[in-house]
Amino acid sequence: MSKSETVTCDLTVIGAGMAGMAATLFAVNRGVKTIQAGRSGESVFASGLLDLLGIHPISASKWWDNPWAGIDALVHDMPDHPYARIQKEEIKDAFTELLSFLKNSGHSYSRYTDRNVEILTALGTLKTTYCVPDTMWGAVKALAEKRDCLIVSFNGLKGFSARMIAGVLHDRWPDLRAVRIAFPGTDRLSEVYPEFMANALVTAENRQKLAEALKPHIKDAQVVGMPAILGLYRCQKVIADLEALLGVSIFEIPTMPPAITGLRLKEAFDQGLRNKRENYFPQQQVLKARQKSNGDFEIIIGNSIMEQTVVSKGVILATGRFIGGGLQADRKRIRETIFDLPVCQPEKRTQWHRENLLDKQGHPINMAGLETDEEFRPIDRDGMPVYDLLFAAGSILAHQDWKRMKCGSGLAIATAYAAVRAFVHRCRR
Ligand SMILES: Cc1cc2nc3c(=O)[nH]c(=O)nc-3n(C[C@H](O)[C@H](O)[C@H](O)COP(=O)(O)OP(=O)(O)OC[C@H]3O[C@@H](n4cnc5c(N)ncnc54)[C@H](O)[C@@H]3O)c2cc1C
Incomplete structure (x- = not known):
C-alpha cells in the first residue's frame, strides 16, 4: 500500500453531505485552513429542497406554517433537540450565508423568510418546505393562485406521471391538465433517465425540439x-430559453431519487468551494482517527491501495446516520464508526422500534445519536466533552428525527454553523 505525505490544517471536516459541505463553507469563509474528506453518498439523491422545520410534535403530526414559531x-x-442549542438569529444567519454562497455558485433559492411553502411532488402530494430552488419556485405561486397549468411527463421516465399528479390534485387544483410526450431523440427507448435528459438540453437544438413537441399541448395553459x-x-x-420559445412560465417538480436536484446541489458546492479548501478528498473513506499526545488529531483517509494522513487541531464529524455510515448497528448496540464515541440509544435492542411500523410517534432508534454540550462537542457518560476540539453536526446528532420532523437540511446547516463558530471561538481564546 502506498502512503502519501502528511498534510496539516486547522480543521478537518469529515463527511460530504449537507452538514459536511455547510461546515466546510462556514469554516473557509472564516479563514480557517480546512481539509474536507468524505463520500457524498446518498445526498446526491436529495430533492434539493431545504426544510427548516415542518412538523412538531411528531405524534400529533402538527404542521407549522411559520417554521420559527415551530422551533420555539x-x-x-x-430541550435536548439540537435546535435548542442554537439561537434563532444564528440559524437565520446560517441560512443567509449558505443561500448567498449557493446563489454565487449559480444555484439560487427562493423563500419567504418566515413562512414555509407547499410544493408539488412527483406523487401529486404536497410537501411543506422552507427554501425552494428557483427552478421550482413557480410551482409555489401557480399552486397558491390555482393557475391554468399543464403538467408534462415523458415516455420512459420512471416515477413521474403527469396524469397521476393531476388526478391526485384535481379537487384542490381543477385547472391542472396532464400530457405525456416523447423526449426528443428517445422514441425507441423504453426507459429514459433524468441525467441523460438534463445533458441533452445543453444544446439549443434539443431545447428547440422539446419546445416543438410541447407547443401543440400548451393551449390555454x-x-x-x-x-x-x-x-x-x-x-x-x-x-x-424554453419559456421564450413557448411563451409560458415553466417550473420544475422534484423527481424520485436518483434526482438531478441533488447533483445540482453537489455541483454548486464543489464549484463554489474549489480552491478554498486546503485540500479535498472527495469520495474517500476516513479509515481511522486518533488524538496524538500533543492534542492534534491524526486522520487516516484512503482505501486498500493508498493512504493519506491528515493532522489537524480540530475535527467536525458530519458523517450522518446509518445510511451515511456515521452510525452502525450490530446485534447489541449502535456505534459511532470513526472515534467510537458514546452513542445515546435505548438500553436494549428490543426498544429500538415500536411494535407498529407506522407508529405516529416514530421509533426510538431514530432519536439515537451523539449527545453534545452547548458547543456541539460530543460528550461522554459524565457529560464532559470527549475531546476539546471535536465537534459534531448534522443528522448524526441525538434527540432529533429529521425525516419525520422535516428539518433535515435546516438541522445540518444550523449545527454546522454552530460547530464552526465554537471551533473558531475556542481557537481564538
Ligand atoms: C433521498 C433523500 C431526500 C432528501 N430530501 C430532503 C428534503 O426534501 N429536504 C431536506 O431538508 N433534506 C432532505 N434530505 C436530507 C439532507 O439532504 C441530508 O441528508 C440531511 O440533512 C443529513 O445530512 P448529513 O450531512 O448530516 O448526513 P448525510 O447526508 O448522511 O451525509 C453524511 C456523509 O458522510 C459520509 N461518511 C460517513 N462516514 C464516512 C467515513 N468514514 N469516511 C468518509 N465519509 C463518510 C457519508 O458517505 C455521507 O455522504 C434528503 C436526503 C435524502 C437521502
Whole structure:
C-alpha cells in the first residue's frame, strides 16, 4: 500500500453531505485552513429542497406554517433537540450565508423568510418546505393562485406521471391538465433517465425540439410544470430559453431519487468551494482517527491501495446516520464508526422500534445519536466533552428525527454553523 505525505490544517471536516459541505463553507469563509474528506453518498439523491422545520410534535403530526414559531415550540417541548442549542438569529444567519454562497455558485433559492411553502411532488402530494430552488419556485405561486397549468411527463421516465399528479390534485387544483410526450431523440427507448435528459438540453437544438413537441399541448395553459430534468449546470438558461420559445412560465417538480436536484446541489458546492479548501478528498473513506499526545488529531483517509494522513487541531464529524455510515448497528448496540464515541440509544435492542411500523410517534432508534454540550462537542457518560476540539453536526446528532420532523437540511446547516463558530471561538481564546 502506498502512503502519501502528511498534510496539516486547522480543521478537518469529515463527511460530504449537507452538514459536511455547510461546515466546510462556514469554516473557509472564516479563514480557517480546512481539509474536507468524505463520500457524498446518498445526498446526491436529495430533492434539493431545504426544510427548516415542518412538523412538531411528531405524534400529533402538527404542521407549522411559520417554521420559527415551530422551533420555539420544539425548543420548549424538547430541550435536548439540537435546535435548542442554537439561537434563532444564528440559524437565520446560517441560512443567509449558505443561500448567498449557493446563489454565487449559480444555484439560487427562493423563500419567504418566515413562512414555509407547499410544493408539488412527483406523487401529486404536497410537501411543506422552507427554501425552494428557483427552478421550482413557480410551482409555489401557480399552486397558491390555482393557475391554468399543464403538467408534462415523458415516455420512459420512471416515477413521474403527469396524469397521476393531476388526478391526485384535481379537487384542490381543477385547472391542472396532464400530457405525456416523447423526449426528443428517445422514441425507441423504453426507459429514459433524468441525467441523460438534463445533458441533452445543453444544446439549443434539443431545447428547440422539446419546445416543438410541447407547443401543440400548451393551449390555454399559463404555466407548465415539468420533471426536474431541465439541465444540470445552467438550468436557469434552459428554462429561460424554453419559456421564450413557448411563451409560458415553466417550473420544475422534484423527481424520485436518483434526482438531478441533488447533483445540482453537489455541483454548486464543489464549484463554489474549489480552491478554498486546503485540500479535498472527495469520495474517500476516513479509515481511522486518533488524538496524538500533543492534542492534534491524526486522520487516516484512503482505501486498500493508498493512504493519506491528515493532522489537524480540530475535527467536525458530519458523517450522518446509518445510511451515511456515521452510525452502525450490530446485534447489541449502535456505534459511532470513526472515534467510537458514546452513542445515546435505548438500553436494549428490543426498544429500538415500536411494535407498529407506522407508529405516529416514530421509533426510538431514530432519536439515537451523539449527545453534545452547548458547543456541539460530543460528550461522554459524565457529560464532559470527549475531546476539546471535536465537534459534531448534522443528522448524526441525538434527540432529533429529521425525516419525520422535516428539518433535515435546516438541522445540518444550523449545527454546522454552530460547530464552526465554537471551533473558531475556542481557537481564538
Ligand atoms: C433521498 C433523500 C431526500 C432528501 N430530501 C430532503 C428534503 O426534501 N429536504 C431536506 O431538508 N433534506 C432532505 N434530505 C436530507 C439532507 O439532504 C441530508 O441528508 C440531511 O440533512 C443529513 O445530512 P448529513 O450531512 O448530516 O448526513 P448525510 O447526508 O448522511 O451525509 C453524511 C456523509 O458522510 C459520509 N461518511 C460517513 N462516514 C464516512 C467515513 N468514514 N469516511 C468518509 N465519509 C463518510 C457519508 O458517505 C455521507 O455522504 C434528503 C436526503 C435524502 C437521502
